[in-house]
Amino acid sequence: MTMRRLILGSLALLTIAVGITGCSRAPERPMTTKPDQLFISYQRHGPSGYMDQVLTILNKGPSAAAPTLEITPLDSTGAPVPGITVRTAYGTDRGKVVVSSQGEGFDVLAFSGADVARLADVRVKVRDVVPVNYVIPIEVADPQAMNGYRRPTTKFGPFTAVEVRNLNTEDITVGIVCIHWNQPPDGQPQQALAATELGVMTIPTLQTVTTPLSKSAQQAASQDCGSLKAYLAIPPGS
Known part of the structure; x- marks a missing residue:
């Protein structure tokens, strides 16, 4: 190898090194919500x-x-x-x-x-x-009360299962809650007398899942469930 090639090679390496060390990195965008x-x-x-x-x-x-x-x-x-x-x-x-x-x-x-x-x-x-680890904005649908024949029924009467549809393009986990309300005095807002969690269920993308209730959850569901709601919950293993 000639002296000229050695010099050119050394200059090339020096240029690369200067380029690497001389460039400041842009600050990384935080990837978690604060x-x-x-x-x-x-x-x-x-x-x-x-x-x-x-x-x-x-x-x-x-x-x-x-x-x-x-x-x-x-x-x-x-x-x-x-x-x-x-x-x-x-x-x-x-x-x-x-x-x-x-x-x-x-x-x-x-x-x-x-x-x-x-x-x-x-x-x-x-x-x-x-x-x-949810990627997209998630929409949570209201649960549907189901009777012993796995048919839709009213949330106000006894029911033995709940059905929830996943409207999203990723799997979701939801908690199901039955809220019992009071009858407030005039001018006062309603108060939740009790809120009973009926269960937690994971629903695949764009699927509908029906989950039977435990005996204790069925007892809560038999006491006039004024509101039957679902919330987005932490997936198993997270």
């Missing part, structure tokens, strides 16, 4: 025919996420109301509800305590966010 990318609103009174006390979570982040929420009841001045216990129907205060990226998730709040009538609003703090 707490400040979750936008949460509370509606005390729903429109006619819709549930009251609904919490809506909008996920503007890049990944599906299961947040754990801390919920503080407030009066009309925005001050915390002591002595009020907050319950959730779906479990957003326990990190059970998944909100897909660019999608919405929901929960239903219930309050108990001597000063519930003072309640006007809530303050919500995101304590933790766990990323979940």
